[in-house]
Amino acid sequence: MTGNRGRVVCVGIAVLDQVWELPALPPGPGKYLSHGFRETGGGMAATAAVAIAALGGAALWHGRLGKDGPGATLLALLRSRGVEVVDVTPAPGGRTPISGVLVDAEGERVLAVFPGDGLPEASALAETRLDGAGAVLADPRWPAGAERLLRMAGARGLPRVLDADVAAAGTIAELAPFTDHLIFSQRGLAEFTGTDDPAAGLAAAATRLRSLPACGARGSLAVTLGARGSLWWRDGGPAALAAPRIAARDTTGCGDVFHGAFALALAEAREVQGAARFATAAAALKAQRGAGWQGMPDRATVEALLGEGWT
Template structure:
């Protein structure tokens, strides 16, 4: 673990991504020829941690892996990307998460994730790991791990970012009171509210989360919308934040990069609106570059895009 940047502790899933490149996504069942293949790291919290390290932060990751080949590969990849793995004991007989990703020429993808099996339910995260942290982040794939992180961070008054993606029933509702920055994916918001209109969904989420920290003066409630940017709940209404127009190579992991960059900006002391703009630039550059964990934008690229601006 190197660098003198702000420290962010990320808890959640790491996945070994096997990516096949196709001219177009399959219209249905059948056999299709891929013109490219790569194996890289993925998973929400782990990808967020890799993004944080690439952007100059100090990134720590805590999660669950099996004592198997994919787990060993992920640990090696995280280390090479500058992420410190903390309090992770690979489970004997456990199967690490792995995914199959189909990506088309426009950067859109179809993703199938095996979340692993035989992995521990309880988190062994040591409280001392939060020493010096400026913010924390968790995804909903490991509810017990996210809950422990958020309770420890809440006691220290640290910003707590939840990547509110699709999750097991009741998970987001249970974690909502423990986080002060709740940022949904579009599918996560649909699942949480039952509506596929982002504005109506964000309003419904705000009503359901009334009185919780995410709606407090220092908190945030939002939904990311890919190329359309994001919506943020401000003063009782959804406020849009557009994304830069870019030629997307691969959108896999862009939402995770957004959450990681957002958490890093909060750890650095930026307010939510500026943190959101920083995260938007980072996610756009990631979509433009593709290449999994190897395509993360650095700080200079993000700051250059911010200086250039976009409509």
């Protein structure tokens, strides 16, 4: 790859995931025996960055960490996965985000996240970090950091991807004007529009955002639906993109992998539909492999799945 192709700057949350494997998700309060445990990295933008690196891209991550044990662990994990950590100064007295994840035999999970405490509000990301980038990606967990990245990328004409998951009230609406590719999680779309029906929600979002870049000719508006694939707003209606059928081991982080792979494909100058299929394949393979950041698919495996095709 040459020039700006394959380089993505990611801004947002990194989380230390503590994962317990169970035969089934708990039906209610009580004590349950786990047959497996692992500690790995997580968080939307950080996981996207790890996915980009595993797929052969150049991934930069900027975010907030506390100057504590979990923060040091995450820095080491990110670097060990080939991610370049930029302009991050762990906050003295700050507490790094941590999550507890329960995963069942079908790969479904329950996730509880502590978003951290005592972390800086302002972003110190240098504008020069975008030199040579082909795309940027942000999540809504750190609105000030996301907005800074998206504004700087907009000034350079770079594709801007927002992982529109559940967020603090008003955050998605505030970031949407600076976003070219607004891709919701199902819960994020329901929260944004007030409806649980993905097609109706996407239509409502398109109406609400009709004057913004994501609804323009070069943008995209979509919602990911896990094993059901995704819906994309095209020509005034929702268009379905199916996902390949796989045996899921763990769906944790699959949406983050989707967003990272999509941003990488845009950075490599793929058009939106091709980028969406590339991201769908990467997310499906991640669900099949599980294993946190250690289970990221590589480029050859994703391209092989794309070559097989699916309906």
